[in-house]
Structure formats: C-alpha cells, structure tokens
Amino acid sequence: xxxxxxxxxxxxxxxxxxxxxxxxxxxxxxxxxxxxxxxxxxxxxxxxxxxxxxxxxxxxxxxxxxxxxxxxxxxxxxxxxxxxxxxxxxxxxxxxxxxxxxxxxxxxxxxxxxxxxxxxxxxxxxxxxxxxxxxxxxxxxxxxxxxxxxxxxxxxxxxxxxxxxxxxxxxxxxxxxxxxxxxxxxxxxxxxxxxxxxxxxxxxxxxxxxxxxxxxxxxxxx
Amino acid sequence: xxxxxxxxxxxxxxxxxxxxxxxxxxxxxxxxxxxxxxxxxxxxxxxxxxxxxxxxxxxxxxxxxxxxxxxxxxxxxxxxxxxxxxxxxxxxxxxxxxxxxx
Numbered sequence: 001x002x003x004x005x006x007x008x009x010x011x012x013x014x015x016x017x018x019x020x021x022x023x024x025x026x027x028x029x030x031x032x033x034x035x036x037x038x039x040x041x042x043x044x045x046x047x048x049x050x051x052x053x054x055x056x057x058x059x060x061x062x063x064x065x066x067x068x069x070x071x072x073x074x075x076x077x078x079x080x081x082x083x084x085x086x087x088x089x090x091x092x093x094x095x096x097x098x099x100x101x102x103x104x105x106x107x108x109x110x111x112x113x114x115x116x117x118x119x120x121x122x123x124x125x126x127x128x129x130x131x132x133x134x135x136x137x138x139x140x141x142x143x144x145x146x147x148x149x150x151x152x153x154x155x156x157x158x159x160x161x162x163x164x165x166x167x168x169x170x171x172x173x174x175x176x177x178x179x180x181x182x183x184x185x186x187x188x189x190x191x192x193x194x195x196x197x198x199x200x201x202x203x204x205x206x207x208x209x210x211x212x213x214x215x216x217x218x219x220x221x222x
Numbered sequence: 223x224x225x226x227x228x229x230x231x232x233x234x235x236x237x238x239x240x241x242x243x244x245x246x247x248x249x250x251x252x253x254x255x256x257x258x259x260x261x262x263x264x265x266x267x268x269x270x271x272x273x274x275x276x277x278x279x280x281x282x283x284x285x286x287x288x289x290x291x292x293x294x295x296x297x298x299x300x301x302x303x304x305x306x307x308x309x310x311x312x313x314x315x316x317x318x319x320x321x322x323x324x
Binding site for chain 2: 009012013016017019020023024027028030031032033034035036037038041053054056057058061062065066069072073076077079080083084126128129131132205208209212213215
C-alpha cells in the first residue's frame with residue numbers, strides 16, 4: 001500500500017466516523033419514548049381474526065406490501081434462473097455423517113416450519129419464518145446431493161413457486177367482490193383466510209429460497 | 223442509555239463497518255458480504271427503535287417490515303451471488319480491477 005493509498009484510507013475512515021457520529025446524533029436526539037403506531041394497531045386488532053400484532057400488520061394492515069414483497073422474491077428467482085448456468089454442487093458426494101444428519105434434520109425442519117406457521121396467529125412466527133426454515137431444509141438436502149425428481153421439476157415446481165402470490169391475489173379478488181375493498185377480508189373469515197394465505201405462502205417462500213440457492217433452472221440439470 | 227438506543231447505535235456501527243468493507247475490498251464476494259452486514263445494521267436500527275414504546279411491547283409495524291426485509295435481502299443476496307458467478311465466468315476473476323495496479 002503506497003503513501004497516497006494510506007492517506008486515502010485514513011480520509012475514508014475519518015469520513016465514515018463522521019457519518020457514524022451524525023447518525024448517532026440523530027438516534028440520540030429521538031424522544032426516548034415513542035408509541036409509534038402501536039395504539040392504532042391495538043385498536044384495530046379486533047378486525048383481523050388473529051391475536052399477534054406482527055401477523056396482523058403483515059397479512060392484514062399491510063397485506064398489499066407483503067404481497068408485493070413475495071413478487072420481489074419471484075422476480076429475484078426469475079433473474080437468477082436467467083443468469084445462472086447450473087448448480088456447482090452437482091457431483092458432490094456427502095460424507096456419511098452429513099448424509100445421516102441431513103436425513104434426521106430435514107423432517108425435523110419441516111415440523112419446526114409447521115409449528116412456526118401455526119404459532120404465527122397467536123405469538124411470534126408466521127409465513128416468512130416458516131418459509132425460511134423450509135428453504136433451509138431444502139438447502140441442507142441440496143448440499144447432501146438430493147435433487148428434485150425430474151417429473152416434479154417442470155410445472156409442479158413452478159406452480160408451488162407462484163402459489164403464494166396466486167392465493168394472495170385470489171383472496172384479494174374475492175374480498176374485492178364481497179366487501180368491495182381490495183384485500184379487506186370479511187370479518188368472520190379473516191383468521192381462516194390469513195392462515196390459508198400463510199400456509200401456501202410459506203410453502204412457496206421455502207421453495208423459492210431453496211431454488212435460489214440451487215441457482216439455474218432445475219430441469220436442465222438432471 | 224436505554225436498550226433501544228443501544229441496539230440502534232450497534233446497528234449504526236454495523237452499517238458503518240459494512241460501508242467501510244464495501245468501499246475497501248475489491249473482491250465481489252466481500253462486497254456482497256459487506257452489503258449484508260450493512261443491511262443487518264439497518265434491520266437492527268429499525269427493530270431496536272421500535273422498542274421505545276411506553277408499554278414495553280414493541281411497535282409491530284417496523285417488526286413486520288424487518289421480517290419481510292430479511293427474506294427479501296436473502297433473495298437479493300442470491301441474485302448478487304449469481305451475478306458474481308457470471309462476472310467470474312466472463313472475466314476469469316470475481317475481483318474488480320484495482321485502480322492502483324493498472
């Protein structure tokens with residue numbers, strides 16, 4: 001590293017420290033107590049059919065936002081599929097230990113995902129957490145050499161990938177039809193509809209994350 | 223110092239550390255990792271500052287945003303990694319050309 005580069009690095013560190021200082025001043029000048037939107041969420045909880053505020057915000061109050069975020073996941077997968085040339089793990093043989101452990105872990109992770117999904121309506125948990133655990137199970141299986149059967153890698157996989165967004169939009173259209181407001185679920189069905197969306201969405205999020213890890217379209221790499 | 227402010231300041235620290243690594247390192251994998259550290263810092267600021275409610279139960283709105291944000295960040299990282307693999311395939315190296323070595 002030359003003298004100029006070293007001086008430049010010192011200048012950079014100085015700049016970053018002043019950025020940190022400015023941001024820290026902004027944080028410290030915030031009021032120490034701020035209810036945010038908790039009161040509004042608390043007041044509207046009765047209209048949602050779920051008892052956990054984060055799930056209510058995610059699937060009800062900000063449902064449109066969550067729907068579009070799932071579309072972003074699909075967009076990322078479409079981009080990866082159009083870029084990647086295949087999985088770099090194609091010919092790996094896992095060791096005995098990894099093989100046995102992954103056989104043990106994969107069903108356990110599916111069970112944990114199911115629990116997280118169910119817990120989401122009343123406590124911490126929900127579609128994104130369950131989907132992430134499912135995706136991790138897919139990654140573990142991929143690392144140990146498991147591949148999706150060719151028969152499932154075509155349209156059945158794509159159906160699972162888009163099913164979350166599809167069900168979300170369908171529920172939105174149904175609520176538009178019955179209640180005249182987009183994504184405003186009818187009160188008596190609200191809890192069940194949110195659970196339905198979450199169940200399908202976690203499956204589709206999990207499949208998307210596992211497919212993102214695999215890289216490349218699966219049916220081209222038997 | 224309340225826990226909320228402590229978390230927020232830690233998040234700011236992570237953000238600035240990540241920003242430093244993003245600028246300094248020429249290897250694309252390190253840049254992607256640095257970007258993830260920056261993102262984690264932002265999530266920590268959001269989730270930490272949501273805890274400043276009088277009741278002690280955190281504001282659910284930032285928490286819901288962070289949850290979707292984490293999953294979207296994972297997807298964006300996967301996209302960045304496959305872009306990096308394409309760069310490595312096309313140029314033979316996943317490292318950006320260093321200005322001082324030209």
